[in-house]
Amino acid sequence: MKKKLLLLFLSVAFYGTAQQLTLKKGIIIDAIPVNDTIPENFALYLPTSFDPSKKWPIVFVFDMKGRGKQVLSMLRQAAEEQEYVLAASNNINDSITLSKNILISSRMFSTVYSILPIKKNRSYTAGFSGGARLASLMPTFVKKIKGVISCGSAVANEAVLSSKNKFHFIGIVGNEDYNFLSMKNNQKVLDKLKFPNQLFVFDGGKKWPESSYLAKAMEIFTLSAMNSGIEPRNDAFISNTYKTNLGEVSALLTSGKALRADKRLTEMTGIYRNFKNVDSLKESTKTLRKTKLFRSNKRSQNATFFKENLIKDDYSYYLEEDVLSYNYNNLGWWKYQMEELDKYEKGSNLYEKQMGRRLKSFVNDLIADNIDIVKAPSAVDEEALLFLWMLNTITDAKNKSPYLKIISLSSKVEDYGTALFYLEELLKTGYTNTDELYALENTALFRITPEFNEIVAKYLKDARYETKDE
Structure with a gap:
């Protein structure tokens, strides 16, 4: 069946001139102008069930590279299933100030509210990583925002949280994402302030969660709206979601994931207690926590968390010290640390496996942050940069x-010994892009040396210059 077209007319007062927009349901429409006077635009998604005679909930999605259409594609399936409108600015950017990003967002909000029948008291935000951090700040500055779906990031600034301005926070994170622990700790802060919140954990690292988790978050927002009287109670919806959640708990138990099953039961008790009798959920939780599997997993996880926090503290301390002192002698220690993390990953303890992957992700992100700090001043500390890049080849x-980068910088200062060493290390990884290699900045003299071409010929059979005299 062909999707119907929805014609929306934007007011003359808003744009200054009469304009007409044609929006299709069920597809992502990109580059919708905010207004005629500002070169800003956004992407929009209307579910196929969209009816302009009714008012709809909306999720504003944030991406720090302004990739509106791309980021909406991550939530499209969930929005279609749960019947939510989606919108995302194409002008949000991590290179501009927070205040500018908020102003850009506010202008998009105003446009969306003016052209679509939106329930303003059912406006939510969402994002991944940096986008999630911005999404979590929006309720502080825009009172219409009632909830946040934060993928892979805790609340950006716990200091701005206030019990006088509560919002519903739903976190989603992979158990191999180094932000996993910070999001668990963040939940304790939200509980203390009595913010409604949930945390869902999936198997994997730092990535967007599967659509089912995003749909679950929207489902919870709908149930919360029913509970507060914003939405009329829908007993069929409540019953169906309750049964689905019980099935998911059962699947977690069957696969031996006792801690996650316990977490889901606790979340369900809070979500459904005002809709139905949850005594059976409470009893199931008590029974589960008495099992040998639960107690064993809990001890193992807590021990791993303790160890992980100590290791993270060590990494943060030693990296700062090593960068300040250009401590090349400590590169061996870092190599040993990576070998230890490899052992955790290959071991039999599930929680240590996950810890090893989280710590690898953590140290690489820590290095990236330090590189940004070193590159920020006008007079860049190239020695510190060189150390960080060398460390990054280990991690x-x-x-x-x-x-x-090491080859380029070493060639710049005519340290060809270092450049040759890292050239060969690069080629050992399977690197084959000779066009990129021969165009590398600062290497014009280095590339014509016999040593350079001998190494290239050894690994790629494609040296552009003679490796020895006739």
């Missing part, structure tokens, strides 16, 4: 970028 050996 992320398959990433070509730090090798290339």
